[in-house]
Amino acid sequence: MTEQIIVAGFGGQGVLLAGQILAYAGMEEGKNVSWFPSYGPEMRGGTANCNVVISSDEVASPVVVDADCAIVMNKASLMQFEKNVKPGGYLIVNTDLVDIKPTRDDIKVIDIAANKIAESAGSIKAANMVILGAYNACKNVVENKTIIKCLEKIMGERKKHLIPMNEKAIELGKEAALAQL
Amino acid sequence: MAKELMKGNEAIAEAAVKAGCKAFFGYPITPQNQIPEYMSRRMPQIGGAFVQAESEVAAINMVYGAAGAGARVMTSSSSPGISLKQEGISYIACAELPCVIVNIVRSGPGLGGILPSQGDYFQATRGGGHGDYRLIVLAPASVQEAADLVMDGFDLADKYRIPVMVLGDGMIGQMMEPVEFQERPAVELPEKDWAATGWDGKSRDRAIVNSLYIEADVMSEVNKKLKAKYDEIEKNEVRVQNFMTDDADYVIVAFGTIARIAKNAVLKAREQGIKVGLVRPITLWPFPADAVDKISRQVKGMLVVEMNQGQMLEDVRLASEGRVPVAFYGTTGGIIPAPDDIVAELVKMKEGK
Amino acid sequence: MAKVFEKTKMLTDVPFHYCPGCTHGIVHRLVAECIEELGMQDKTIGVAPVGCAVFAYNYFNCDMMEAAHGRAPAVATGIKRVSPESLVFTYQGDGDLASIGMAEIVHAAARSEKITTIFINNAIYGMTGGQMAPTTLVGQVTTTSPLGRNEETQGRPVNVAEMLATINGAYYVERTSSHDVPNIIKTKKAIKKAFQYQMEGRGFSLVEVLSTCPTNWGLSPVESMGWLKENMIPQYPLGVTKDLGAAKEGDAV
Numbered sequence: 001m002t003e004q005i006i007v008a009g010f011g012g013q014g015v016l017l018a019g020q021i022l023a024y025a026g027m028e029e030g031k032n033v034s035w036f037p038s039y040g041p042e043m044r045g046g047t048a049n050c051n052v053v054i055s056s057d058e059v060a061s062p063v064v065v066d067a068d069c070a071i072v073m074n075k076a077s078l079m080q081f082e083k084n085v086k087p088g089g090y091l092i093v094n095t096d097l098v099d100i101k102p103t104r105d106d107i108k109v110i111d112i113a114a115n116k117i118a119e120s121a122g123s124i125k126a127a128n129m130v131i132l133g134a135y136n137a138c139k140n141v142v143e144n145k146t147i148i149k150c151l152e153k154i155m156g157e158r159k160k161h162l163i164p165m166n167e168k169a170i171e172l173g174k175e176a177a178l179a180q181l
Numbered sequence: 182m183a184k185e186l187m188k189g190n191e192a193i194a195e196a197a198v199k200a201g202c203k204a205f206f207g208y209p210i211t212p213q214n215q216i217p218e219y220m221s222r223r224m225p226q227i228g229g230a231f232v233q234a235e236s237e238v239a240a241i242n243m244v245y246g247a248a249g250a251g252a253r254v255m256t257s258s259s260s261p262g263i264s265l266k267q268e269g270i271s272y273i274a275c276a277e278l279p280c281v282i283v284n285i286v287r288s289g290p291g292l293g294g295i296l297p298s299q300g301d302y303f304q305a306t307r308g309g310g311h312g313d314y315r316l317i318v319l320a321p322a323s324v325q326e327a328a329d330l331v332m333d334g335f336d337l338a339d340k341y342r343i344p345v346m347v348l349g350d351g352m353i354g355q356m357m358e359p360v361e362f363q364e365r366p367a368v369e370l371p372e373k374d375w376a377a378t379g380w381d382g383k384s385r386d387r388a389i390v391n392s393l394y395i396e397a398d399v400m401s402e403v404n405k406k407l408k409a410k411y412d413e414i415e416k417n418e419v420r421v422q423n424f425m426t427d428d429a430d431y432v433i434v435a436f437g438t439i440a441r442i443a444k445n446a447v448l449k450a451r452e453q454g455i456k457v458g459l460v461r462p463i464t465l466w467p468f469p470a471d472a473v474d475k476i477s478r479q480v481k482g483m484l485v486v487e488m489n490q491g492q493m494l495e496d497v498r499l500a501s502e503g504r505v506p507v508a509f510y511g512t513t514g515g516i517i518p519a520p521d522d523i524v525a526e527l528v529k530m531k532e533g534k
Numbered sequence: 535m536a537k538v539f540e541k542t543k544m545l546t547d548v549p550f551h552y553c554p555g556c557t558h559g560i561v562h563r564l565v566a567e568c569i570e571e572l573g574m575q576d577k578t579i580g581v582a583p584v585g586c587a588v589f590a591y592n593y594f595n596c597d598m599m600e601a602a603h604g605r606a607p608a609v610a611t612g613i614k615r616v617s618p619e620s621l622v623f624t625y626q627g628d629g630d631l632a633s634i635g636m637a638e639i640v641h642a643a644a645r646s647e648k649i650t651t652i653f654i655n656n657a658i659y660g661m662t663g664g665q666m667a668p669t670t671l672v673g674q675v676t677t678t679s680p681l682g683r684n685e686e687t688q689g690r691p692v693n694v695a696e697m698l699a700t701i702n703g704a705y706y707v708e709r710t711s712s713h714d715v716p717n718i719i720k721t722k723k724a725i726k727k728a729f730q731y732q733m734e735g736r737g738f739s740l741v742e743v744l745s746t747c748p749t750n751w752g753l754s755p756v757e758s759m760g761w762l763k764e765n766m767i768p769q770y771p772l773g774v775t776k777d778l779g780a781a782k783e784g785d786a787v
Contacts, residue, residue, distance in 0.1 A: 020186070020357065023186060023357060024186050027184060027186055027359045032359075033186070033358065033359060034356055034357065034358050035186070035356060035357035035358070036352065036355065036356040036357075037355055037356075039211070039212055039295070039351065039355045058444075059358070059441070060441050060442065060444045060445035060448070060520075061441050061442040061444075061445045061520065062352065062356045062358075062438075062441070063352070063442065063517050063519075065519050065520075065521075203616060204612070204615060204616050206612065230615035230616055232611060232615060232645070234608065234611075234641070235637050235638070235640075235641035235644075236637060238605065238608075238637075238638075239605070239608040239611075239637065239638050239641065240608075242601065242602060242605035242608035242609050242612065242638070243608050243609070243611050243612035243615070244612060245599070245601070245602075245605075245608075245609050245612060246581070246599065246601075246608065246609035246610060246611060246612025246613040246614075246616075247612035247613065247615060247616045248612070249599045249609070249612070249613065250579065250612070250613045250616050250617050250620075251616075252616035252617075254612070254616070268602055269602060269605070272602050276600075377579045377597035377598065377599055377613070378579075378597065378617060378620075379576050379577045379578065379579060379596075379597060379617070379620055380575075380576060380596055380597045381576040382575070382576070387595070387596070387597060387598075388597040388598070389591045389592075389597075389598050389599075389600070390598070390599040390600065391591060391598075391599070391600040392600065393588060393589075393600055
């Protein structure tokens with residue numbers, strides 16, 4: 001089993017963190033993982049993306065060219081990464097910030113209003129968690145409960161009070177995706 | 182100890198701390214900034230020294246001072262900064278001071294770009310600065326290996342009194358992977374009785390840390406002594422990893438992160454029925470010439486893959502002595518080769534194109 | 535018979551290679567005497583420059599390191615940071631410190647590194663054969679200013695002691711001279727004070743010592759002393775340019 005994921009958006013949407021949590025959760029579940037961020041000049045307020053590989057074998061390349069799933073949090077990311085999804089793979093689109101439709105018909109497109117759903121969970125900042133929930137509904141490579149455990153670890157005591165809200169965001173994201181599967 | 186998910190740069194820094202590094206001197210340059218940033222937090226916690234120097238030139242000379250005073254010391258930079266350090270590295274090599282220098286290579290020449298590259302292979306393996314010297318050059322392919330090689334690097338540096346370079350690239354510096362810092366058996370290392378620590382006039386000779394030898398015969402003796410040391414290192418310290426080479430008709434030779442991608446290509450090519458293996462030099466100097474020589478007697482062709490325009494290629498050609506065709510596939514500018522591109526090169530090679 | 539003079543143990547018995555009339559030897563002795571008088575023989579680590587004093591490691595009878603050209607303050611920083619109990623000094627000339635090593639000296643001062651620099655200013659590159667230095671006087675003839683230093687094309691002298699006094703991190707900076715006995719005595723006092731400040735952990739200190747270069751100036755040793763006095767001192771006035779310890783000492787009295 002090797003799962004290759006691209007998570008993309010713009011700075012501040014938490015796409016790098018979302019990718020890290022996936023990698024972390026994979027590691028916690030005993031898989032081999034890698035996380036590789038874009039670190040070009042675009043990291044200053046522009047687009048941000050990362051490649052995550054979760055595998056039962058040694059991770060050969062941390063660079064994802066053919067993604068099993070691409071998560072695109074804004075329009076620029078859709079335009080950049082739609083082509084990188086493997087035929088039959090998933091493209092998860094944050095429709096709140098993407099006003100165009102994907103052009104390919106050989107991939108599965110999941111539309112998630114991540115910003116609105118996050119707001120209903122308690123904060124727009126949890127849009128990255130909504131999208132993680134949606135991803136897990138599609139792929140289930142790592143368990144939701146592992147993701148929560150990793151969140152607790154990363155957030156620490158100081159931000160512990162935010163866990164229930166994030167948990168809710170993940171749950172709502174999952175439901176939104178399941179409705180389309 | 183439990184596995185942690187760490188950025189390569191941070192794992193390199195923590196590995197140095199675990200190896201007993203007591204001083205770090207650096208200067209900001211992308212994509213290695215997490216190393217000095219980490220050290221600026223970590224060194225005060227362990228009673229070590231951290232200085233953000235005014236330049237890479239100053240930083241490497243601080244390394245010279247701290248190493249000359251007997252401390253385990255490290256510096257890190259990226260390509261343009263490493264060029265600036267070359268003066269100091271040459272002095273360190275001649276004065277036989279142990280230290281670890283990390284180069285998280287970016288693309289060049291000139292200011293170049295900040296994306297991954299292997300364009301500093303020549304500079305690293307040929308000494309880099311002026312004069313007749315070598316560094317031990319270690320090329321990690323994973324974050325775990327980067328951490329391990331940094332720790333080994335300190336021991337090698339002390340054992341041979343030589344600067345050790347860990348040659349990574351932007352990919353290994355920036356990526357996160359699980360790392361485990363294992364307890365390591367204590368290595369017996371020579372006493373640093375040559376270090377300048379203050380002289381009481383009796384317990385040892387007066388320490389003079391120096392690289393100036395005006396008289397021809399004296400300088401020549403120093404050169405011979407260095408050469409003897411380099412010979413010893415070539416004999417003892419070569420590291421190389423072979424992957425699926427036993428039945429291989431072709432091999433890829435690649436180092437560092439590119440070897441991972443090449444490994445992927447090996448598996449893909451085998452799915453297409455091409456029996457390919459991978460030879461991955463871990464020490465770039467000393468270069469695993471024997472391993473390359475040996476495999477060149479078994480295979481029909483070799484493909485060198487690098488993120489440059491063909492540098493290790495020369496060492497592979499030297500070691501294989503024209504026995505088989507040695508082809509090359511390289512990417513530059515920060516473009517990372519894709520496994521399929523490498524497979525396509527293998528197909529071409531097999532078809533004799 | 536009463537002994538009136540004894541050579542300091544902090545100098546080796548190796549004969550100096552310096553030219554006749556050059557004041558490097560005098561300043562070496564002063565530095566060595568100060569180390570001995572302060573009881574720091576076994577705690578001193580010196581850093582030699584590139585320039586005429588390149589062989590200083592053969593003369594100072596303590597642990598020594600030889601630095602790359604201009605980099606002595608960086609090397610000293612590395613030493614001091616890993617052995618803070620040591621007395622660490624650099625001994626540098628004007629080409630080394632004021633030209634190629636300008637960045638290193640300014641930033642060692644800015645960081646207030648607890649090191650001491652002995653800076654020899656003789657207005658010329660000595661070791662390489664008398665080329666123009668940043669400290670060369672306007673109109674002074676050197677092998678690379680054969681018609682005299684032209685301020686239009688070659689600029690004006692760099693006053694290191696005044697410049698470093700403007701650096702917030704510098705603790706003590708003084709300029710002295712080596713051309714006669716009273717000034718040599720003052721030089722020794724300044725060096726000792728700089729070392730004491732370092733031992734007290736106060737901060738960066740530098741003593742600029744005006745020196746002679748009879749060989750490259752093309753003068754006799756005696757003429758050189760006069761030339762220094764008449765030409766260098768007007769450009770490089772003697773005295774303390776910065777002493778953050780002075781006020782404290784005044785308070786103590």
